[in-house]
Amino acid sequence: MTTTPPAGGASRGGTRRLTVAQALVRFLAAQHTERDGARHRLIDACWGIFGHGNVAGLGQALVESGQGPGAPLRYLQGRNEQAMVHAAVGYTRQRNRLSAHAVTTSIGPGATNLVTGAALATVNRLPVLLLPGDTFATRTADPVLQQLEVPWAGDVSVNDALRPVSRYFDRVTRPEALVPAALQAMRTLADPADTGAVTLALPQDVQAEAFDWPEEFFADRVWPVRRPRPEPGALAEAAQAVRGARRPLIVAGGGVHHSEAEDALRALADATGIPVVSTQAGKGSLRHDHPCDLGGVGHTGTAVADELARAADLVIGVGTRYSDFTTASGTLFAEPSVRFLNLNITAFDGHKMSALPLVADARAGLEDLAGALSGHRVDEAYAADCARGKASWDRVVERAYDAGAGGSRPTQLQVIGALDAVVGDEDVVVNAAGSLPGDLHKLWRARSPRQYHLEYGYSCMGYEIPGAIGVRLAAPRTPVWALVGDGTYLMLPTEIVTAVQEGVNINVVLVQNHGYASIGGLSEATGAERFGTAYRHRAPDGTYTGDPLPVDLAANAASLGMDVLRAGTREALREALAEARASDRPTCVYVETAPADPAAGPPVSAWWDVVVAGTSARPAARGAREEYERRAADRRRYL
Structure with missing residues (x-):
């Protein structure tokens, strides 16, 4: 992290008297990320719905900062708190996680409405800053409107529901506590290995409290988004594993996009001929007409990709967290001797599937792996199998369209x-x-x-x-x-x-x-007979099978x-x-x-583990259980 003095000629060592909310707005406006020499605003805008928990704090601070052209922190008016987080997530994903939005709400239902959006952001490793109002830190109004009273813990509020779905959480109960909390929040948002939803719970009295802030707090700060390269020994081991594989397969995940590693992936595929399949988050890592692109993999994947996955002896995951859809609930990668090589910036994901971990930035790791594999190509017969499978699936797509x-x-x-x-x-x-x-x-x-x-x-x-x-x-x-x-x-x-x-x-x-078409089909497959999945009037027998x-x-x-x-x-x-x-x-x-x-329609060529009733008087459920037990027998742990 680097800093420069605040604009306006203010000298280091001075102070500025502002409320906590006013100081936070100024601080957020001065935060930047930098990757590959390009600088980006870290917090580009603030979504908000105002209530008694934030209207006189962050609401007033945003008004005071100005909202015309060139506003230090642009305000966006939302209609639903969960939806505001979704919009912030769409924004940061499009910006490759280098720029994000903040979201402010009142206390009570406004704050708890953030939980679903926070979970979505954290599950997808996407940064968003949540600024919910909170109950009075001074307890002068106790219980305040919408306060959850917990008899055994006086410091608990509904905002604590955000703890398990946040990568970083803090409650700012004193003005001076904002300084370390805000810096930790920015560190988490800008760290590609540790990002997700970040929550700073802001008691409504603290938001409006005045304090003398050090000018250094408002200095322009740059948070470098670095590209860590793989450790040489791990890289050599990875290259040896690839060279020794007969049927290697690359699984491209969302980390390829976040790292802007598409060109590096294409270069590796061009040089080696290794086929590439993608998760939902990784689709588009190669253009669809690239010879090595075999489409989606897993339960929702293409038949050709899943066939390759079943026969692969080395699976090279790039920026993927291996969800159950990707692995077909542990049944897809069926080759008895299959091994995994995971290139991921997060060690937690890199070690999944008992893999050889290559902990690095996706682009840097792919570039180094390509160098270590110089001159290596897959067997021509394997490449020919992939080409035939790709051509066959292209015909499936044309028929469907x-x-x-x-x-x-x-x-x-x-x-x-x-x-x-x-x-x-x-x-x-x-x-x-x-x-x-x-x-x-x-x-x-x-x-x-x-x-x-x-x-x-x-x-x-x-x-x-x-x-x-x-x-x-x-x-x-x-x-x-x-x-x-x-x-x-x-x-x-x-x-x-x-x-x-x-x-x-x-x-x-x-x-x-x-109605719910997807769950309707799943309901039928699991013996629940499409119960409660159609948008229809009730029929005389009480089921939803009447007119639309x-x-x-x-x-x-x-x-x-x-x-x-x-x-x-x-x-x-x-x-x-x-x-x-x-x-x-x-x-x-x-x-x-x-x-x-x-x-x-295209066939479903891989399983997904959704449990079926272990006993039932209904034939549909009994039949579904028999099929479930047959498919579940193929599950394995990759050790």
Whole structure:
């Protein structure tokens, strides 16, 4: 970390009298990251919803600092606290974690609404600064409105619910305590091996308390984001493992993108011919038409990628945390002698799967590994197998995208195909939950590193619209698409108002299929018979099997200020998507999909462990249990 004196000619050793909130705003405005010689604002804006816990503290401080052009800390008005965190996450992911947003709320429900967003940020290793109000540190008003009283612990508040989902947590109960707390918060946000949600709980009386602050606290600070290189001995061992492998396979995770390591990965693949498959977070690490790109891997992956994974004798993970979807719940990597080599900036992830860890920055590690493998290439027969598999899967994608007759309702796969035909290389497609992630991971043809934006670490319904707003704020000239099912839309549509207010012209593709399609399919597969997954009236027998609900989600989006285009046919859908992309207004393309023919879709070629009832009187559950026990027998621990 380096510092420079504060602007305005203030000398070191002086003080400045400000409230805690005013000091925090000035401090945040002076924080920067730097990587590869490029400097970035660490905290670029502050989202906020004000209540009694922060209105006279951070609310007043933001007003005092100014909100016109060149404001030290731009304010963004949100409608839902969870959604504000989602928008902040979309922003920082688009910025490769080098710049982030803050989020401030009142105490009570405003603060607890942050928990889901904080978990999402931390699970995905993405930085966001949370500034919830808290109860009075002085206890003068006790209990204050919305205070949780804990008889056995007087210092507990609802903000303590944020501890397990934060990478760093502190409660600032004295003005002078802000100095070390704020510095630790910035260290955590800027550290690629230790980042996630950071929470500074701010008691409302402390926020408004005046204090004489050292001028050095407001100095410009630069937090270097370094690229640690692999230890030479580990690098030599890794190169030896690759050279000795017959069927090596690279699994590209989100760390490839965060490190901007796509060029280094492509160079390694070009030189060695090692095939590359990707997690949800890593898709786009190679362009879809690169000879070595075999698409998504795992439960939602392509058949060719999963076939390669089953036969691989060395799996080279790059920036992945090996979720159960990637490993097919410990059943995918089936070669008895399979070994793992993990390149990861975090030692915790590097040691997973009993791997040989190569703890380093993804780009630096890939560059060094390529150098250590100079002259090495995979066997020609293996490369030929990969090429045949890739060509075969490309034909699967074309069949799934086939538009067919233009006058009929599209299936969900055809919706994806229509969008694929409209987007440019620079567009970003945002999704998180439902049945769309599985279809997208198999079928989407990523054309650039940032085009495929799937939040699948937490797979949080409601992420898509605010996440798309964050992406668009980070890349204001980039067309951004939020793919949203009706179930997800109903969870969190409120930030449409924010998009309209701020002139953030995101495009929402709203897919109406009358229920939870993904969980409906999972319910059927696990013997729960699609119970509670359809958006329908109750039938006489008490089940939700009556007529579809008479909701009009397109009208709802329009009522929130969006332009809405209704697409009833495949031809109308293609026209509506093109019109939305050309618009300078937030636009929703609403499409009701036709039921998909399971035989027409891409196959699910890997298992996912979702437990099934151990005993049941119902035939569906008994049959599902038999299948579960058959598949579970293939699980293994990689030791």
